[in-house]
Amino acid sequence: MGRAEERRARQRGGRRAAPKRSSGTAGTTGAFGAPGTTASPSVGGRAAARGRAAKAAGSGNTGGRSGKGVIRRLFTWKKIVGSLIGLVLLVMGGFVLLYMMTPIPAGNATAKLQSNVYKYSDGTVLARTGEINRENVDLAQVPKAVQHTFVAAENKTFYNDSGVDLKGTARGLVNTLSGKGAQGGSTITQQYVKNYYLNQNQTVTRKLKELVISLKLDRKKTKDYILAGYINTSYYGRGAYGIQAAAQAYYRKDAKDLTVEEGAYLASLLQAPNQYDWAIASDTGKKLVQARWNYVLNNMVQMHWLDAGQRQSMKFEVPKAPKGAPGMQGQTGYLVDAANAELEKQLVAQGTAASLGDAEALVRAGGWTITVNIDKKKQKDLEQAVKEQLTSKLDPKKRSVDGEVQPGAVSVDPKTGRVLAMYGGLDYFKHFRNNALRRDYQPASTFKPLILAAALEEQAKTQDGRAIDANTIYDGTSGRPVKGSAIGFSPPNEDDQNYGDITVQTAMNKSVNSVFAQMGVDVGMTDVLKVADSLGLDTKGLPAVPAQTLGSMGASPLEMAGVYATLDNHGRKVTPAIIKSAEHKDRTVNLPNPVGDQVISRTAADTVTSVLTGVVDDGTARTSVRENPARNGQQVAGKTGTSDNNKSAWFTGYTPDLVTSVGLFGEAKNGAQVGLKGATGLIPGSGRINGGGYPAQIWAAYTFEAMDEVSKFDLDTTQGAAVQPSVTPSLTQSPTSSPSSSPTTQKPTSAPPTTSAPATPSRPATQSPTTSPPSTSVTTPPASPEDPLNPNGQQ
Incomplete structure (x- = not known):
């Protein structure tokens, strides 16, 4: 059989074609398959019969095979991979569009703060608060080791990252969509953007804006600029906004004179200012802030910002007793603080704020009329x-x-x-x-x-x-x-x-x-x-x-x-x-x-x-x-x-x-x-x-x-x-x-x-x-x- 015939045989059924018999070989001997003879004609007939039966069987199962065929045609690997690639490209395109259309805004009203008005039950005014207890300082006025305490507390990769934590932000988006609120993961850049450019609201739109603005800010501004903005706009409790006011409120000194131990405490406060304020903290709050203080200093050792031997000799020191804010003398300050604390708990309870720290920020931001x-x-x-x-x-x-x-x-x-x-x-x-x-x-x-x-x-x-x-x-x-x-x-x-x-x-x-x-x-x-x-x-x-x-x-x-x-x-x-x-x-x-x-x-x-x-x-x-x-x-x-x-x-x-x-x-x-x-x-x-x-x-x-x-x-x-x-x-x-x-x-x-x-x-x-x-x-x-x-x- 030539190569062409052999190829055609494989295409027909995978077998070689039987050789043609000559008329002179037909007979009894050939029928028994004696040597030198060809196969009986009945063999070819049986093969043909089997082929016809297979076709008949196939035609009887047409419905099942055609159904699977449709699914295979609709969901092929090529189509699935192509769809995923298309979705990724669509998301990337949407993000690029969002990035191009979202500018870095001016500082928001929250960053400038508003007054809160407190009234007695009969509607007469009890107090007004809102005068900002804040004095911005250049980063150069803050000791380098104290700067490092904030980085160690909140974002160890701050000096090397692009301003965002994609994993943490994705988790935050999922939690927001599922109604669970925020669960951390933000970089220092993101927190600064939230504090100064945006607000504390837990929405998908706000989180996406935070991500975009953080990326842009990280490209346009230095890390020192961002860190300075962060420590100057954060709330530390005791009515103190910014590190200078916090240094005075907790240690009766300027930010330039803070020690590493004191800086570690102030950095720890940012997680929950009122809960961690030693003067009013519960036993649990005191244990938590001491644990975070240790966490900050240990991170500094890990990042080679603090000598391990020096770290071992450091002991937690209780900050000084607080002084009341102006205009809060007598019983007024007690009533205002009690009202704030109750409001903050309710904001968390009804899901407006994800944590007491966020609730405090919402209340301190001002704009409230609170009747007691x-x-x-x-x-x-x-x-x-x-x-x-x-x-x-x-x-x-x-x-x-x-x-x-x-x-x-x-x-x-x-x-x-x-x-x-x-x-x-x-x-x-x-x-x-x-x-x-x-x-x-x-x-x-x-x-x-x-x-x-x-x-x-x-x-x-x-x-x-x-x-x-x-x-x-x-x-x-x-x-x-x-x-x-x-x-x-x-x-x-x-x-x-x-x-x-x-x-x-x-x-x-x-x-x-x-x-x-x-x-x-x-x-x-x-x-x-x-x-x-x-x-x-x-x-x-x-x-x-x-x-x-x-x-x-x-x-x-x-x-x-x-x-x-x-x-x-x-x-x-x-x-x-x-x-x-x-x-x-x-x-x-x-x-x-x-x-x-x-x-x-x-x-x-x-x-x-x-x-x-x-x-x-x-x-x-x-x-x-x-x-x-x-x-x-x-x-x-x-x-x-x-x-x-x-x-x-x-x-x-x-x-x-x-x-x-x-x-x-x-x-x-x-x-x-x-x-x-x-x-x-x-x-x-x-x-x-x-x-x-x-x-x-x-x-x-x-x-x-x-x-x-x-x-x-x-x-x-x-x-x-x-x-x-x-x-x-x-x-x-x-x-x-x-x-x-x-x-x-x-x-x-x-x-x-x-x-x-x-x-x-x-x-x-x-x-x-x-x-x-x-x-x-x-x-x-x-x-x-x-x-x-x-x-x-x-x-």
């Missing part, structure tokens, strides 16, 4: 009460301890949650930290009502199975070990007083530690902290141990005012709100309702309120509140508190329409907690300032002046001091019964009022039945009402 809930008259009344009852008696020149007394107070409407008045400290210029918001001091015995609330809400029982209520009998022996706890706890009562068998009502009146320690174990400390948290006290992360019954956690006057307002509001959650409204031309802020859901039953809340009227009429607040001539029959509930070593003293009290928490805190000039003993020089004996002393006096002077009319509690309960007794108790009653006392048949343990009658028609006796029918009378608790002139008064 502060009532101008009540604010004046509170300031006057603090001055008359306390600060006018302080003389640091005579007694150093007088310079360490820090008062704070918050007043709330329990029906609306509005913060009507706030006292942050002696003066915003003299003490930057707002004492009304600080939560680094123990609330002490003001926590005890929350234990009772938990007992009532959880329907708890004592170790021997008796239901816990206002009439339950407990052993009030000082230092008695609690029963039923794996953790030993034997708290002494104040002044180590023993009370014997007493009711819960009397234990609350006298603030008996041993009773409430046992009650906390009976209820279960996990449940106690759970209920306390639901009422508004942040207990997350606290260990559920018996020691918490003495109020050993931290709390602020604002927080305690919210807790007691929830009790006053019959168990419906009240979250104190400082802001009434916040308006801005570029954005809308929706404020949450301060009054929330029912968190404990009305009966439980009202029973606690009823019991707390006894603290005022028969207990530790008797002298300061019950006998105050201005009371005029006003019904009052409340609780005193005095912490260990007298570092804090509290009174949180309420009427049906007003809740106010007053706290005094001992704070040394270096920020350390110290005792209040001996302050004012007017307290003899131990010199202790108790909650029933100055805090209760301030509360009474303010409340009885601020209240509009005399009111009574509307309580859904059959227990507690405010309940009119219906049955005269017998000393032979069972402890599981519900005794009701009558002062007409039993002698009360506390002396009758000398100036005004108690608010309730009849006050129950503080004597109580014992756990078994006694052969003689029950132990009578010692009458020791807390009094500023009585150092033996109880907390």
Whole structure:
């Protein structure tokens, strides 16, 4: 077979063509395939038949093969690759077009800042802010090592990159499109562009503009120009814009005199200025800023900008205490800062800002009209009460301890949650930290009502199975070990007083530690902290141990005012709100309702309120509140508190329409907690300032002046001091019964009022039945009402 025939054979079926037979070879021998003969004609026939069958089979499967053929024709590798290349080219073309059409703009209005206007609830102006605390400095005036701290903190590749971080920007775009907000990744150039040329809004358009302008700026300007712009426009907290203002605000020096350690702290601040400001930072914030400070210095070593040996010798130094900004003297600065903080949290909560740092920038940029809930008259009344009852008696020149007394107070409407008045400290210029918001001091015995609330809400029982209520009998022996706890706890009562068998009502009146320690174990400390948290006290992360019954956690006057307002509001959650409204031309802020859901039953809340009227009429607040001539029959509930070593003293009290928490805190000039003993020089004996002393006096002077009319509690309960007794108790009653006392048949343990009658028609006796029918009378608790002139008064 020739080559041409062989090729045609392969094209027909891949086989050689059978040789043609001559007519003379046909026969029997050929049929058996003998040597020298050709194949039988039947072989070719069978091959042909197979070919026809294959064609027939193929025609029967035409539908399936044609479908796959269509897909193959539509989605070939060439077409897919071509489409991807086309898409990439389209994106590149769009970016080139965007690059050509986007100029570097002039500095925006945000870079120049606007004023914020703050108004009282009646619309009158409280304050105006917005004067820029900024002085631009040339980069040459900033030590090179300090310049490096900012690069090490934010963008180690700054000196070599093209001004953008494509990976970080892409991540930011994806997060914006998915509603997750920004998550870092910006270079120093991008941050400068955002601060000076654009704004803080989290939109795709803004991010794309940021990318383009950063690329252009990096080509047209030097790295030193960009770095100078960045450190001069950034916000560092304390009202300071730019490194020169920040150096003065935190270290009382010029930027040219900053050390590496100080520069590292300022560079660390830029991530979250308020959260990382040492003067107001929480324990978590302090840990975070120290960690970032270490991160900055370690990066400098890695980049060979700092000697490793020098780095090892560096120690974190606490910056100086802040000074108030001009025009913010008195209480004004405290109110403005509190309003700003609440607004910033809300901007983050509703997704307008991705972080507190971004929220701070939005608020500081200005253009806001913020109306606070502060009532101008009540604010004046509170300031006057603090001055008359306390600060006018302080003389640091005579007694150093007088310079360490820090008062704070918050007043709330329990029906609306509005913060009507706030006292942050002696003066915003003299003490930057707002004492009304600080939560680094123990609330002490003001926590005890929350234990009772938990007992009532959880329907708890004592170790021997008796239901816990206002009439339950407990052993009030000082230092008695609690029963039923794996953790030993034997708290002494104040002044180590023993009370014997007493009711819960009397234990609350006298603030008996041993009773409430046992009650906390009976209820279960996990449940106690759970209920306390639901009422508004942040207990997350606290260990559920018996020691918490003495109020050993931290709390602020604002927080305690919210807790007691929830009790006053019959168990419906009240979250104190400082802001009434916040308006801005570029954005809308929706404020949450301060009054929330029912968190404990009305009966439980009202029973606690009823019991707390006894603290005022028969207990530790008797002298300061019950006998105050201005009371005029006003019904009052409340609780005193005095912490260990007298570092804090509290009174949180309420009427049906007003809740106010007053706290005094001992704070040394270096920020350390110290005792209040001996302050004012007017307290003899131990010199202790108790909650029933100055805090209760301030509360009474303010409340009885601020209240509009005399009111009574509307309580859904059959227990507690405010309940009119219906049955005269017998000393032979069972402890599981519900005794009701009558002062007409039993002698009360506390002396009758000398100036005004108690608010309730009849006050129950503080004597109580014992756990078994006694052969003689029950132990009578010692009458020791807390009094500023009585150092033996109880907390």
